[in-house]
Amino acid sequence: MAARDRRRRHGRRRAKRRASIAGPLALAVVLVLGATAGYAAWHKSRATEGSAALDTGVTGTTTPPVSGTLADGDSSPSPKGTTSPKASKKATKPSASATTSAPPTSVPKHGTGSFSVAHASGSASGHGTIRRYKVEVEGGISLSATDAAHEIAVILADPRGWTADGHDGFQLVSSGPADFVIKIATPDTVDRICGAAGLLTHGEVNCDVGATVVVNLKRWMLGSPEFDGPIAGYRALIINHEVGHRIGHHHEGCPGPGKPAPVMMQQIKGLHGCVANQWPYDSQGHYLSGPPVA
Structure with a gap:
């Protein structure tokens, strides 16, 4: 009996020791799990705020993702449900077409086939033989005959033009006899x-026929890929080249790499190392010539 009592008392003491240890351990586990869950909830909240700040720059707000392509032309969409800072900025930027007018890329192929004379005239420029000329524009196109005539008159009166030779001059007239006519026409009419x-x-180039200089509207409006200057410069090249034929000049070639292309060179066919140029003479009055071309 005494032995059994001793064993019972010893078992009770061990059970008490286990209980005293298990209680604090369980409490520690509960505290750790609770802290972990709290941290996870806090971290999730901070991650959401961080992504909102990344999208819009303002914590707590989000911008809907841009669908399709981005406004800057990048064809790679942002990841689903997110928008990069670049995408958000570009998505609100207006497109170029909304703020600027694109240059013309085409002209009508045909007009009415009839021409209107520009009601414009001016004083003679140059010396020697003064050639009177008229300007006509085909109907059915959006080009003012008067504006075109004034632009051509300025070209032919320029000191770098044909008047620099000292024996050729020009005068714009709207009535009476004329030595030649400059017609601006659609490609089909030019052909x-x-x-x-x-x-x-x-349907591409100009020509000089009898007493008529025929200017292709396509070249007048769009210029040439071989000419890297402004459209006004290419118009000067057209007029000076065709009027050059009128006063007896023939085609010329490139005089050498890096040199100005002669105005009588067919520059639309390639510059062959020369630099595009629209004037027969330079500012010092020297003729910009090249080798004859058959």
């Missing part, structure tokens, strides 16, 4: 007029 003289313009 018809030039083709009647056996010249194939293929």
